[in-house]
Amino acid sequence: MTSTFSGLETAYSGLTAARDAMNVTGQNITNAGTPGYTRQRSVQTAAVPATSTHFASPTAQPGQGVTVTGIQRLSDELANARLRTAQGQQAYTGLRADALQTLEDGLNEPSDTGLSAQLQQFWASWQDLANNPGQPSAGAVVISDAKTVVSQLAAGYTQVANQWAGLRSQLSGLADQVNQAADGIAALNAKIQQATAAGASANELIDQRDQLASTVAQLVGGTATPQPDGSMAVFVAGNVLVTGQTANHVKLSGATGLQGAAGDPVRLEWQAHPGQAIDVDGGQIAAGLSLLAPAAADGSGGALAQTAEAYNQVATALAAQVNAVHEGATTADGRTGLDFFAVASGGPAALELSVVAATPADIAAAAPGAGSLDGTVADAISQLGLAPGSPDALWSGFIGVIGNTSQAAQQQDALAQSTLTSATSAQQSISSVDTDQENLDLVTEQSAYQAAARVLTSVDQLLDTLINHTGVVGLS
Amino acid sequence: MTMRITDQMVYGSQARNLQSSLAALAAAQQRATTGLKLQRPSDDPAGAVTSLQLRAQQAQNTQYSRNITDGTAWTSAADAALSQTSTLIRQARDAVVQAGNGSLNQSALDALADQLSGIRDGLVAQANTTVGGRAVFAGTSDAGGAFDASYNFTGTAGSSVTRRIGDGQSVRVDVDGSAVYGQGATSLFAQLDGVIADLRAGNPVGYALGQLDAAQQAVGSAQAAVGSAEGQLQAAKSAQATASTQLVQRRSDVENVDIAQAAIDLTNRNNVYQAALLVVTNTMQNNLTDFLR
Secondary structure, eight states: OOOTTHHHHHHHHHHHHHHHHHHHHHHHHHTTTSTTOOOEEEEEEEOOOOOOSSSOOSSOOOOOOEEEEEEEEOOOHHHHHHHHHHHHHHHHHHHHHHHHHHHHHHHTOSSSSSHHHHHHHHHHHHHHHHHSTTOHHHHHHHHHHHHHHHHHHHHHHHHHHHHHHHHHHHHHHHHHHHHHHHHHHHHHHHHHHHHHHTTOOOHHHHHHHHHHHHHHHHHHOOEEEEOTTSOEEEEETTEEEEETTEEOOEEEESOSSGGGTTTSOOEEEETTEEEEEOOOOSHHHHHHHHHHSOOOTTSOSOHHHHHHHHHHHHHHHHHHHHHHHHTTSBOTTSOBSOOSEEEOSSSOHHHHEEEOOOSGGGOOOBOTTSOTTOOHHHHHHHTGGGSTTSHHHHHHHHHHHHHHHHHHHHHHHHHHHHHHHHHHHHHHHHHSOOHHHHHHHHHHHHHHHHHHHHHHHHHHHHHHHHHHSTTOTTTO | OOOOOOHHHHHHHHHHHHHHHHHHHHHHHHHHHHOBSOSSGGGOHHHHHHHHHHHHHHHHHHHHHHHHHHHHHHHHHHHHHHHHHHHHHHHHHHHHHHHTTSOOOHHHHHHHHHHHHHHHHHHHHHHTOEETTEETTSTTOOSSSSBOTTOOBOSOTTOOOEEEEETTEEEEOOOOHHHHHOOGGGSHHHHHHHHHHHHHHTOOOTTHHHHHHHHHHHHHHHHHHHHHHHHHHHHHHHHHHHHHHHHHHHHHHHHBOOHHHHHHHHHHHHHHHHHHHHHHHHHTTOOGGGGOO
């Protein structure tokens, strides 16, 4: 036998369940535009009939209404993980493509004012000197064009060094962000475990934690895995960044300037294990580290250091090749064995290059014994730019290499972008709010509420009949 | 199962598509307004290297053109001086022939000597012809003229003045003065001095004809050399002009956009962008909320 009043309880459970569901739908609609919000659904279960322990019931019992068993968060960990991987890859390729384009813009090639144009002008000035060896003005032009090349090399090198230092300090800031995000995930792990233990919904906290996990992926790549205890573990390069409520911190160490980078490469380290570089596999920090890497002899080093090295090679080749010819020549007043360029030791060649010849009289344009107005050596110097291995050839070869590197980075970025788009769509397809669907749910839930209220009215009328109108026949 | 589509996905993809067509439009605008398809090396790495090489060739070509102009000034000066020299030698020969006539009295011979003296001065002046302060016949010497007062040659033996007129191609633009005029006691000037002295002394001067003929021959061969240099300079000049046009063309092929193509491209991109804007404004105006009562 069911209780006479059990119908009221059933109707009440329907009213509360419908109201709860509408609240959840309201939460979904209001957060339709919130970044990282995952749609939720009220989970309802039909309440089982009450069973009597004392005696067997003679009739079948109906259920006791509806129970709200929880609020489900509609997300798919696989899609989330795929999105994080795609975010990490795109952050890597994006930073590389941007930085390489900035680098290319700084090279200013091909143009009428770039290093290669200045070198051509320098060689041409030697031709003019060969035509008019005695004219001080021709010599003055050679010296001033040489100084232009020298300052262009120094300016180019300095620009690369500045970009290097800027990227280095940017990465330092990114490493701090990694630590903040790791701390945030650890703190949320604690809150989520507390909320779950108290039986409350932790859905919004989990959304926040997923957002932080995405931030970590964009910064350093790695993987984030939800654990059975409700916490999230984050691994970077196979080592623990966050587990449970503890977070390990990273730091950026190594040289702070381009010139020290070869001896002390920039690297990401665990604060607890200084001196050991983390092999970062994705995200902006990995991209930055790949650009900041020291130059390698085969050209496979970091793009910035490789560019600086190209400036140095041009400066060294220029000084060595011009001096080799110039030393064998004689000036108008008969001096021989003079250098035209000098490269001071102790610094990068591009910055240490200088012009030795102070006045046109210090330029040796004549072959010894060929007459004081001979210009054959000046002519020979003017032809240096055509030879294989000349500064010009080194430079244009490097322009081709950096162009290819940057082009490849842009293509990789476009690819990563489309992977990210597809991963984002897949994740949003599962987790993001569709307002049409929520509106339909709202209509359904509203109807459910009205229907439950109707049940309540019916039960009320039934009780009215029972209490007020039963056994009153003939009383009045 | 078909993919569930949500508002964020639709708005997100619209935003992405608008962004990408705007980026494409901006790129097309930049190409059309600058006329350059090679904005930075990564646009076409191989093209960038080619462009640098073509620019280098252009710079060399411009320099060759300057060298040719400079060289032509030398050869014209040398040519003019040699023509004058040839004329003067012919006049000297006529005077010597006249002196051998036998019927001339001493005052007539003195007059011929005076004439030869003027011719000798003219020859010395021609031999010391300068271009831009440098003696054409003195090679790499920095003395003001090719011959000093005692007819000594000031140039360095075996040296020459050359101009580079092409890749690995040089041409000699001066003339060795000692080969044309001789030097010191055996120079043409000293020989004429001897003839003048003999005329004034009334001695026969028939021996001078051979000397003058030899000098005329030397001038002739020098003229031939200068003429050949001038021919080379002319040929180089026209080759240089052709190369210059070709280089401009080739550089343009690598660096510049086809303007018609760029204009069409720009219009296309613009249309795509306009259409995308129209679609965005027209589609997502309504959702189910608008129809629920």
